[in-house]
Amino acid sequence: MKIVFMGTPDFAVGTLEALIQAGHELIGVVTQPDKPKGRGKTLMATPVKEVALKHQIPVYQPQKVRETEFTETLRRLAPDVIVVAAFGQIITKEILEIPRYGCINVHASLLPAYRGAAPIQWAVINGEKESGVTIMQMDEGLDTGDMIDKVVVPLAEDETGGSLFDKLSQAGARLCVKVLKDLEEGKAVREKQPEESTTAYASMISKKMGEVNWNESAKSIEQLIRGLNPWPSAYTKLQGKTLKLWQAQVEEQEEEGRPGEILRVEKDAFYVKTGKGLLKIKEVQLEGKKRMDTGAFLRGFHLNTGELLG
Known part of the structure; x- marks a missing residue:
């Protein structure tokens, strides 16, 4: 099949590589414009662009795909199908109607x-x-x-x-290759979706979302920590500094204390009171320091019971 692929982040790379390996004709890759990164504001190519250039596939980076000039470019390419994976822009009706398939x-998500x-992070945050x-x-x-x-x-x-993220990227790549074969052979069966989603909308993740509310349950906070790992990470405040929380464990027992209060400090962990249950903190990163297990952190930083986080 003649394919135009639209994608931007690492998640889309697996699907692009699977399409190449399956022998499809990639006639173009569309990805977001390069963005400045770091102190020097050096322009950085997207992960999808890097793969496309490696395989000598033409790359297109329109500011907006809805621009008439770019839509005409797609018409000239005349793809059999356009495959989209985490592209980051709305695809117009005009573009949807260009390919045969x-x-x-x-x-x-399911x-x-x-x-x-952000369906991946929300699935973890919500405890699916x-x-x-x-x-x-x-x-x-x-x-x-x-x-x-x-x-x-x-x-x-x-x-x-x-x-x-890694699991779904690999699963999506394999499934996309299968679906394209089904489309070619006329075996693809389409099922209409209900008008309403069965869950809340998976809105974009922001750094602010990572701030821990210690009035929440230990279970909810632990799920937030995992869902926002590796980005943007869950965090709290400790003695005026940002403390990122990378790994924690729910302790169901109840003890007296205020939400956010450090109730116990052990050799390799400390325990924080939440709105329901305790949270055993196992891996942290203090502002300006490296990520480390809590045991290593406590060897260089003195914590007092009774201190409040947040």
């Missing part, structure tokens, strides 16, 4: 659950037992198109946003 999207920009990938036929709505195929991916008890 339309546009298909690799979405990191639609109609978790429509939106399973997630997955849905390949859907794109329409003008946001993740509302007909579902073509799905794969279920169970979540481990210690699943993080990062580990689930």
